Amino acid sequence: MSFRTIEAAKAALLDKELMSSMGFSIDQLMELAGLAVAQAVFKEYPPSSAKNCLILCGPGNNGGDGLVAARHLKLFGYTPKVYYPKPTNRPIFQGLTTQLENFNIAFVSDLPPELKSCDLIIDSLFGFSFKPPIRSPFDSVIAQMLDAQNNGKHIVAVDIPSGWDVDAGPVSPEIKNYQPDLLVSLTAPKPCTKLLSPHSSHYVGGRFIPQEFAQKWNIDLPPFHGVDQCSKLNYHMD
Amino acid sequence: MSFRTIEAAKAALLDKELMSSMGFSIDQLMELAGLAVAQAVFKEYPPSSAKNCLILCGPGNNGGDGLVAARHLKLFGYTPKVYYPKPTNRPIFQGLTTQLENFNIAFVSDLPPELKSCDLIIDSLFGFSFKPPIRSPFDSVIAQMLDAQNNGKHIVAVDIPSGWDVDAGPVSPEIKNYQPDLLVSLTAPKPCTKLLSPHSSHYVGGRFIPQEFAQKWNIDLPPFHGVDQCSKLNYHMD
Numbered sequence: 417m418s419f420r421t422i423e424a425a426k427a428a429l430l431d432k433e434l435m436s437s438m439g440f441s442i443d444q445l446m447e448l449a450g451l452a453v454a455q456a457v458f459k460e461y462p463p464s465s466a467k468n469c470l471i472l473c474g475p476g477n478n479g480g481d482g483l484v485a486a487r488h489l490k491l492f493g494y495t496p497k498v499y500y501p502k503p504t505n506r507p508i509f510q511g512l513t514t515q516l517e518n519f520n521i522a523f524v525s526d527l528p529p530e531l532k533s534c535d536l537i538i539d540s541l542f543g544f545s546f547k548p549p550i551r552s553p554f555d556s557v558i559a560q561m562l563d564a565q566n567n568g569k570h571i572v573a574v575d576i577p578s579g580w581d582v583d584a585g586p587v588s589p590e591i592k593n594y595q596p597d598l599l600v601s602l603t604a605p606k607p608c609t610k611l612l613s614p615h616s617s618h619y620v621g622g623r624f625i626p627q628e629f630a631q632k633w634n635i636d637l638p639p640f641h642g643v644d645q646c647s648k649l650n651y652h653m654d
Numbered sequence: 655m656s657f658r659t660i661e662a663a664k665a666a667l668l669d670k671e672l673m674s675s676m677g678f679s680i681d682q683l684m685e686l687a688g689l690a691v692a693q694a695v696f697k698e699y700p701p702s703s704a705k706n707c708l709i710l711c712g713p714g715n716n717g718g719d720g721l722v723a724a725r726h727l728k729l730f731g732y733t734p735k736v737y738y739p740k741p742t743n744r745p746i747f748q749g750l751t752t753q754l755e756n757f758n759i760a761f762v763s764d765l766p767p768e769l770k771s772c773d774l775i776i777d778s779l780f781g782f783s784f785k786p787p788i789r790s791p792f793d794s795v796i797a798q799m800l801d802a803q804n805n806g807k808h809i810v811a812v813d814i815p816s817g818w819d820v821d822a823g824p825v826s827p828e829i830k831n832y833q834p835d836l837l838v839s840l841t842a843p844k845p846c847t848k849l850l851s852p853h854s855s856h857y858v859g860g861r862f863i864p865q866e867f868a869q870k871w872n873i874d875l876p877p878f879h880g881v882d883q884c885s886k887l888n889y890h891m892d
Binding site: 438454458507508623628643 | 681686692
């Protein structure tokens, strides 16, 4: 059985429609997306196996999903730390940052020791609106993250593995061997997921789309179980 | 073992702090509260036993929690209908209404046939800011709802059983015998829950408070399991 993907340009339009005629606010969608990421992490890496999570947050909405996930991970029993080198001053991001400070979640700036001491890395640097090249400091952040993976750390990527071209996959030479251990596609998988290693786990997260909307946009809804906000895929990407 | 309650006046201050120094937006809190309500409904009345839910929404934030719950219930496999006689024109409420329309969730106005044909009633008419008397049309709505309960329908109350005094309980003569079948207290139980029947199920929903914040406000966090957004209480209310 196959599962449809949605190209970068179309995903941007879908997102726009969610926040206009569908009536959602960015706060709602980011909350549900980040919650779905935290739930997928819990399913694959329960806190008993990976208490210390390091969440790498980029400057855009993908970083915001990571900030939300950090809060839920703390509530789920993890000890998250956040690396957020380029904070955005839009109200939702300021609010998310304030929440994390109130949860006593550490914001860290010196990456090497944190990458060494963590159990799990969450890559929420770039999402479906990413366009190459990878700009500083994120080129170095990604290089250090991949070094840590080579040294045995697991990586959970949010929406796309950062640095991958959303449609074409790992085309830049710096990240051509990057495969996350777990990918949480948000709303629907992007075309690059066709190049995901069969050794990577793959979830779809974000449970906020009605069946009719999915049909209109030519995407598939995964089989969500019970009240789950994410669903593990065992499909061929189409 | 006992579980602490929070009086109406203090709950209002706590809510205010969540949306100021804690950094939350109303969109986030309402989303998580409504999701918690839908999850508690799923645990006590799975869709196989109660597919047709009628959600009675009041004019304030309690009604907003009901609107969010309606969307999640649809996603969880229920067929919800919404009775919302006094819609609020604040952006969050307009957004929630638009979302439900896009989910093809029916807004109904003729209550008697709906109360007769539904399997389950969600009472999200009034929350912790309710002050008597019960104003029209809600006096009649509550009377009809209680008639339906007498005829075998189950009622799930959101935060408080509507019409109950938040601190003193079922003091108005119209609702003195009202006991919901399930109560989902939001953030923390209110003092009136000390008068909840031992035959009523009681959950706490809303998982967005850090331990330090709970301590500061002298409330208890329930033992949330896994990624659950609600927790069933088996405590004496204190």
